[in-house]
Amino acid sequence: GYPAIRPPWGTLNAIDLNSGQIRWKIPFGTYPEFEARGIVTGSENYGGPVVTAGGLVFIAATRDGYMHAYHKKSGKLLWQFQLPVPGFATPSVYEVGGRQYVVIACGGGKLGTKSGDAYVAFALPQE
Secondary structure: OOOOOOOOOOEEEEEOOOOOOEEEEEEOOOOHHHHOOOOOOOOOEOOOOEEOOOOEEEEOOEOOOEEEEEEOOOOOEEEEEEOOOOOOOOOEEEEEOOEEEEEEEEEEOOOOOOEEEEEEEEEOOOO
């Protein structure tokens, strides 16, 4: 049931649109059974990222069900949160009363994952 090629099986990439060069590329997503053995695989993913004006990249998209925040310039993982079911969707960023939020639709159901019907919103820290 796993891909028949050598990992990584999914990556998150930052591309400089002016030069076309890849700025950074990291394995994206996990299979817990491999992660427990220290094997980094990445995984198939469905859904894209959003980037905030402050340089945070938010993305869920993987079967492991995590919402992630990465540093836009380095690709360093800054934060992650276990969603109720996978968020195979692109998050949205919005503002209310001067505060910025990120929301993701969590439906799961793909790749043998549990199905659900939740929206999960996160408030970004105020400066």
